[in-house]
Amino acid sequence: MAEPVLGMSGRLGAIARFLLFLLALAFVPQQLLAAEGGLAQPVGDPAVEARVNRLAEDLRCLTCMGQSIADSQSSFSSDMKREMRTMIAAGKSDKEIMDFMVQRYGDFVLYRPPVKSTTWLLWGGPFLLLILGLAFLVAKLRRRAAQEAPQLSEAEHRQAVDLLGQNEGKGT
């Protein structure tokens, strides 16, 4: 990934690089640069990149307003991805890489909240609510079934049938 230009990272760096490129466009004829139609270099080994992206999706970019490290273009994210590549090359496991992040940045950096005593309610909550909801529903329906429906008298029943006969064919 791009190195900090003139020591500027983040947004200032992005602007600087953009302007430098525009400047270069003005002066360097593109025909000179055209390669023979060769295959572009992927950024790093695809298998490693795939693993980095997978892990990065579960990590939060701490300098962004709610993005994962995989999605973010910030220098923080680039640095983290670089660290992950180094660790992968050193043969670390996924767990070791995540532990590395958590040791330095705390649980906050994980987009998939860890399952610990403080997050039982989070992970278990929806399931618990579903059970409770369905149980409540069943109990309510049973109670309702036990109640008698109000009975109509003979006359009222005949009147109801009449009215229904009049309304047939008028739509649902």
Added chain:
Amino acid sequence: MIPELGQFSLILALGIALVQGIVPIVGGVRGDLRLMGIARPAAAAQFLVMCLAYACLTAAFIRDDFSVMYVAQNSNSMLPAFYKVTAVWGGHEGSMLLWVFILSIWTVAVAAFSQRLPLQTVANALGVMGLITVGFVLFLLITSNPFERLLPAAADGRDLNPLLQDPGMAIHPPLLYMGYVGFAVAFAFAVSALISGRLDAAWARWSRPWTTVAWMFLTLGIAIGSWWAYYELGWGGWWFWDPVENASFMPWLIGTALIHSLAVTEKRGGFKNWTVLLAIMAFSLSLLGTFLVRSGVLTSVHAFATDPRRGVFVLGFLVLVVGASLLLYAWRAPSVGLGGKFEMFSRETFLLVNNVLLVVAAAAVLLGTLYPLFLDALGLGKVSVGPPYFEAVFFPLMAPLIVLIGLGPFARWKQARFIDFWPRLRWAVGVSIALAVALPLFLGRWAPVLAFGVLLGVWAIASSATQLMEHLLHGGGGSQAIPARLASVPLAKWGMLLAHIGIGIFILGVAVVKSYETASEVKMSPGERATAGGYDFQLVDFQEVRGPNYMAVRATVNVSRNGTPVTVMHPEKRMYLVQKMPMTEAAIDTSIFRDLYVSLGEPVDDSSWIVRVQHKPLVVWIWIGCLLMALGGVLAASDRRYRIRSRENSADVRAAVAA
């Protein structure tokens, strides 16, 4: 001059809203016709005054009046005229003004289209909407005045955030607000019924079309937001479970539960308490959303500039409105009758389970969104809850719901019979399983998650298609002609079928794109190639381009497949001059079966850029599905029975009175 006129209109609006909020409700309690009669004229006056206020702010933008602080913060003389108009809702104060303006539109609509409702109901409903308006206008005047002056006036404005200088982003807030605010109508009718103590099937019938239309707008608003994020943000994502996205999704889930629950209350008189509670919840979540987005309580890309004072005000307002309505609910609910009896195995039960699933899903989203806040408030540390959590929790909840979509319409009211399901749904089950097995294999790789997604998606479509077939074969009251049979299907049913098919298409889009999208991130110089999804992308050159208020690097990429040219794409990286903000304009080639997505990352050196090329199969089905859902909503709300002529009703009333 004009901003002062706008400010004055707001103050006038406050006065009218106070009258509209208090007098009709008092009149309803006292049975005073004259007081109740104030409701409609007040609503009309409210609308006119809000039109004026909104027009004044828009005029300030169009005239480049940088002596108005809000205009100076959100506009610029170089901004294209179209965006000057949409910039009115580009920041907090203006978007709140839009909120209140839309509230006045819904209010006057209720006043106009409620001629056949009892006066007390209308009075109460308009009164409730008036009180809500009071709260929001006070919010505007006290903490978020869009007409505040900036003296001395700025020479030029800070420009609209480049992210918002886009047609999709422009239309997204108005649609969203039409939805959020639209739920206030269902809320107002619910509270109105609670006030008068008259909770019956008629209330459900009145509420239903209003709720469906609001839901439809919210569906469109969310869909456009998602589509915009996809084509604008530059990396091809379309939903991030961001707190602000969740804030719009929760009312949508509850709104969906509400429209289904209203169906039962209207038809069978059942679930009255529950439906009222859902109506209160839907609007409460709209208000909660407003709070979350503007208070600084949660971090998000979407959050407006925060000010704790605003947070306190909205929270106070939220507590007042929701607290009062829930108190009213607790008071009245015990005395509400039960409605039609039904067996455990019946359509009513299916719909109740639908409701439980949707409410639990909404609760899960709420839990995930607010959990970091809960833990932090209790001093138990800080966690982040992101997409991995929401996806793990949300999809399992939705799966049974989709199964019910297919089964529910086949269940009879009051008592369902097994025989209603099996022979009729045989074909749908078969097709679903067959495609669930075949499609992954056809696309090249077996993936159980994909297969399950396809199963659910096809099931939703096939079961709806089955119902349509039944109408074609057996409907029309005996008539043989197909058009007659199709015409005999009520619009409400078309709406339901279309919406359910929409969900099926949506699910198919999501399942396929998530399992099969491919991306390549490469460093490209002119002449080099990259591949994704069987397509070849060759970079031709880079060029400099000048826009009205930006400079850009524009790449030309030739796309081909197996040697045949497919298209030429032009991704851009823009630098907006005033805010000095770089923006990625991805190049997207859309077709019904796949999107090709090319975006520029960062320049590496003088001659090359990091480029991301993506192949996304069926991604456009996601938004087509949402459009179909919204269309279904429109059809359902236009059903003939909601437009029964009022003279028919008055004849009935006279006859009943005479009897």
Added chain:
Amino acid sequence: MRRFLLPLAIFIVLAGFLAVGLRLNPREVPSPLVGKPVPAFRLAQLHAADKTISPEDMRGKVWLLNVWASWCVSCRQEHPVLIDLNRQNRIAIVGLNYKDERGAAIAWLNEHGGDPYVVSAADLDGRVGIDFGVYGVPETFLIDKQGVIRYKHIGPVTAEALKTKILPMAEELSRG
């Protein structure tokens, strides 16, 4: 009857949390390194590339590690505060020059009123910063005599923060 009050009760609890939430800062990330030994490193010094600096060198003293850079805008805000602190001679400040360029860093110090640091370590690629959990410069760590991190201040150091939190804590640690 009472069960109809349940929605209201749930709502009130929720509102309570939201009210508390208004006073919290969702972007502040507490450091998991507080209470842990300072991460070990050995970096070249900023002003003298042939010499090195390591936390070991500060054993037996209470000291501050301030992460700064010439490209960091907020660092300009806290720089006068640090200069002032250094002049008072109450506590040693070691700088960690993060992802910067030597020449630019030294020039920045000269331009902005001097060097408040006993010594500055040159963390050119930011690797050491990552070990410290740095994500947004400037950040300042208070480290005790045994080399344990006791406090992390995120953002520019203000006179207020020094007076109310950092210096009192430093005082207590020196006595201990």
